[in-house]
Amino acid sequence: QVQLQESGPGLVKPSETLSLTCTVSGASVSSNYCSWIRQPPGEGLEWIGYISYSGTTDYNPSLKSRVTISVDTSKNQFSLKLSSVTAADTAVYYCARGPASTYFDYWGQGTLVAVSS
Amino acid sequence: QSVLTQPPSTSGTPGQRVTISCSGSSSNIGSNYVYWYQQLPGTAPKLLIYRTNQRPSGVPDRFSGSKSGTSASLAISGLRSEDEADYYCAAWDDSLSALVFGGGTKVTVL
Numbered sequence: 001q002v003q004l005q006e007s008g009p010g011l012v013k014p015s016e017t018l019s020l021t022c023t024v025s026g027a028s029v030s031s032n033y034c035s036w037i038r039q040p041p042g043e044g045l046e047w048i049g050y051i052s053y054s055g056t057t058d059y060n061p062s063l064k065s066r067v068t069i070s071v072d073t074s075k076n077q078f079s080l081k082l083s084s085v086t087a088a089d090t091a092v093y094y095c096a097r098g099p100a101s102t103y104f105d106y107w108g109q110g111t112l113v114a115v116s117s
Numbered sequence: 118q119s120v121l122t123q124p125p126s127t128s129g130t131p132g133q134r135v136t137i138s139c140s141g142s143s144s145n146i147g148s149n150y151v152y153w154y155q156q157l158p159g160t161a162p163k164l165l166i167y168r169t170n171q172r173p174s175g176v177p178d179r180f181s182g183s184k185s186g187t188s189a190s191l192a193i194s195g196l197r198s199e200d201e202a203d204y205y206c207a208a209w210d211d212s213l214s215a216l217v218f219g220g221g222t223k224v225t226v227l
Binding site for chain 2: 060062101105108
């Protein structure tokens, strides 16, 4: 059974960097596409980006200058860093994986990150 | 404003068939696969349809996806109370070089 679990601070100050980690069990992070998606409270879904099994990354152009996604195969984890955050970055952040870069068959439960001083 | 346009809401009675539309353009739905997700209240989205009309194992055949031109549809037949959820379409957009989502459709079972 594949499971994903997000972890990280639930509160980040404006202008600082949001950092989240996704721990994967039941599957290897090296064998699929690992992605991050976010959902502001009461709103729809927004794709952030992915890292592929070969280490290739691709990011949403609207966030590209601020996003880094990386993988730690030794811990079977992948991570998200989003710099220079503002209140507009307040959202539930989901990690997900999939057999292709464009869809996700397993999701984490999501973690709410609020940006506030 | 979402790149893919969905109706905000739709409803039906148990047993009815409901259809959710997802309107896009030649750079997304018109040239790429469409995906559909179901999000029950307070939970993570769940993949319902991939590659426009394929169902993952475990998804009932009451759910079906289709596409025509730059629009796609999700049909739910034999509507059940447990189908009450938000539904999102998604597709890769070649012009934006991004995966884009619709704004979501809330399905209410009356």
